[in-house]
Amino acid sequence: MKSMKKNSQWMVQVSLMAAVVVVLANTPLGMIQLPVIKATTVHIPVILGALLLGPAAGAILGGTFGLCSVISNTLTPTLLSFAFSPFLSSTPIGSLKALWISVGCRVLMGAAAGWLWMLLQKCRFNPWIALPITGFISSMANTFLVMGSIYFLLAPEYAQAKNVALSAVKGLVMGTIAASGIPEAIAATVLVTGLGKALLAALHRNRV
Template identity: 30%
Template sequence: MNGLGWEEKKIKLKTRQIVIAGMLGAISIMLGATGLGLIPWPSAAGHATIMHLPVILGGVIEGPIVGLLIGLIFGFFSFIRATNPIFADPIVAILPRLLIGVAAYYTYYLTKNISQSTSLILAGAFGTIVNTAGVLILAVVRGYLPASAGLAVAITNGIPEIIVASVFSLIIGKALINFQKNN
């Protein structure tokens, strides 16, 4: 109990979780710094992103706190490397990214009784929706984009990003889960 009369809860992370958060955060940064995380796509944005995949996978494999930490790394990197005014706003660059891994984890957790494959696909899709919708909604609300442009980007980029993230989440997620079970 603290002086306010309520109990403090401490978040405890295992060494493995900290290492995985750091590694997946570094992969997310590497995808952004090298351009490997941007897939050329004929749209207003000119590319679709897969930089959020490490956040999704970290959330699914190690839980919502690890997903949140990787999302923080991804969001902070987006903020400090902002090449357009939308991402120079820390609320737009960071806030939605904090929620990607959390959303992916809970989607996976709540659907894992269906099948592992379905759960991984849904986690990839929902994590991507949280990222894309979160960034675009905040960009519209904060005046960086008109609603029509936000909707256009959501359709032209969001749908391919959902498909790609779902496929990669299934393939890489299964491999990571199998590796984790065998070690």
């Protein structure tokens, strides 16, 4: 009985975090305007959910993030939406690649964030150190997984969409990682540290 109650509470908490992911993914709140580019914040509740509720929750929330990405890129496609929507591909293998990039990478990122937090906890890192480490590495993992997958799986299509030579794709991908991934990771470091400390304290009080 106690186990069922605990499982129900976990499901409710995951559902609430998933709702935050959906809200951020579908409103301007999911983007931070920087001088040159916009940095996404949608992965931040995924990371927070993973460290609060475990790797399984992180995977579910990452999947929610990915599905929101599929829907957004399908309904309002942009130049590179073919990499994130299986419905915009003309081949089955292309659809599978897009599904991996949009959903699979985010599921893996969410689970990895939970595993990283568990490792840091096992190593007895202070939360003020573990939280920024988890935020930064998890955010960079999201960028590297997505952009790395685009490079290895869709380099010719990426080159065609950007109207550049195939040899230029690596430089474009690395440029995106530097211009977008690093600012996103810094934002995640700050927000995961601040919000994570408050949420961990609240979770601890509820368990007492």
